Amino acid sequence: MIFVIDSEEVFGKCVVRALKKNGFEAQLFNNAIEAMEEISRTGAPDLVFIDVMLAGPDGFTFLNEMASYADTFETPIVIVSERGFLKFDLKAYGVVGILDKKTMKPEEVVEYANKYT
Amino acid sequence: MLEVQGAMVVARELKRPLLELRQLALGFDGNGLEDERIRAEMVAVSERAMRQVDDLTRFRELENGGFEMGPVAVRALCDDVLEEVQGLFGGKKCEMNVKYSNRSRLVSANAELLKSVVRNLLLNATKYEDKELKTSLLVSESKGKVEIKVRDFGPALPADVWREMKEEVFEPQEIAMRPGSSALGFYIASKFSKYMKAEVGVTRHNDGVSFFVKLPTARQMSIWGV
Numbered sequence: 001m002i003f004v005i006d007s008e009e010v011f012g013k014c015v016v017r018a019l020k021k022n023g024f025e026a027q028l029f030n031n032a033i034e035a036m037e038e039i040s041r042t043g044a045p046d047l048v049f050i051d052v053m054l055a056g057p058d059g060f061t062f063l064n065e066m067a068s069y070a071d072t073f074e075t076p077i078v079i080v081s082e083r084g085f086l087k088f089d090l091k092a093y094g095v096v097g098i099l100d101k102k103t104m105k106p107e108e109v110v111e112y113a114n115k116y117t
Numbered sequence: 118m119l120e121v122q123g124a125m126v127v128a129r130e131l132k133r134p135l136l137e138l139r140q141l142a143l144g145f146d147g148n149g150l151e152d153e154r155i156r157a158e159m160v161a162v163s164e165r166a167m168r169q170v171d172d173l174t175r176f177r178e179l180e181n182g183g184f185e186m187g188p189v190a191v192r193a194l195c196d197d198v199l200e201e202v203q204g205l206f207g208g209k210k211c212e213m214n215v216k217y218s219n220r221s222r223l224v225s226a227n228a229e230l231l232k233s234v235v236r237n238l239l240l241n242a243t244k245y246e247d248k249e250l251k252t253s254l255l256v257s258e259s260k261g262k263v264e265i266k267v268r269d270f271g272p273a274l275p276a277d278v279w280r281e282m283k284e285e286v287f288e289p290q291e292i293a294m295r296p297g298s299s300a301l302g303f304y305i306a307s308k309f310s311k312y313m314k315a316e317v318g319v320t321r322h323n324d325g326v327s328f329f330v331k332l333p334t335a336r337q338m339s340i341w342g343v
Contacts, residue, residue, distance in 0.1 A: 008133060008136075010137040010140070010141065011137055011140055014137070014140035014141060014143070015140075017144050018144060021144075082132070082136065101140075102136065102171070105143055106140075106143050
């Protein structure tokens with residue numbers, strides 16, 4: 001299962017659609033709390049795509065939460081954002097990639113899904 | 118003139134729908150070549166608009182002096198922009214006449230801003246091109262300045278507007294009098310040029326207009342220092 005966490009619903013749906021079209025199971029969450037609740041119910045997903053600017057707790061809070069627990073700290077996470085994070089090394093938080101909303105393509109989303117699930 | 122605050126609000130407001138439109142277009146499943154052409158066009162249109170929105174978001178940094186000036190390789194920069202502009206037409210062939218005759222290769226500018234200037238001028242000019250009349254990008258040099266000139270084949274400028282424009286930096290309402298142009302691109306180009314202390318101007322032709330930017334050559338990198 002792949003989690004997509006994005007408060008911009010249309011954008012999140014586009015990511016989910018790209019994944020489902022290529023045979024992946026994906027679920028969209030509008031905020032980090034919903035996603036964390038789902039994780040506590042069903043366990044860690046195989047991969048997470050997350051925007052940093054979220055309604056409620058932001059993406060970094062989510063990253064911190066994920067890194068704090070043994071069953072989630074190894075979950076690969078891809079940041080999807082229009083802000084440039086390339087300068088920052090977020091590997092310690094399980095971040096395996098960063099996609100720029102201004103330039104990303106559905107193929108890149110699928111590429112990460114193929115690589116990490 | 119657009120107020121910086123207003124420009125920022127407009128940019129923020131437009132950014133999200135443009136990002137979403139682009140993603141929706143990229144995920145659009147069409148059948149056949151025509152659908153594919155429409156999809157590519159939708160992506161290209163949103164990407165072109167997004168470039169301008171991005172430029173608007175830089176206005177605040179202009180006020181804060183956030184762009185450093187330095188030597189910029191003008192030919193390489195123009196080559197980059199030409200490639201980018203090709204990409205912004207979604208694979209549709211966009212032919213231009215390009216001529217470099219500048220001896221000095223480096224100008225004093227900010228590469229990011231200068232790219233935006235050239236891109237905005239080219240994107241505007243390509244609106245008016247057809248099979249016969251190609252947009253021209255000419256880079257030349259005279260009196261210690263490198264001139265980047267973009268020639269289009271759009272409608273002629275009314276004489277009074279042209280006279281005003283010769284005197285000062287273009288204001289959107291003046292060039293908006295040209296059908297097919299909102300003048301936002303020119304406004305951005307002139308604002309960025311002004312920041313770089315470049316001279317901007319316009320030359321009127323019978324069948325179009327040339328917009329130019331003149332930048333001082335960068336001497337600090339010159340071996341001879343002259």
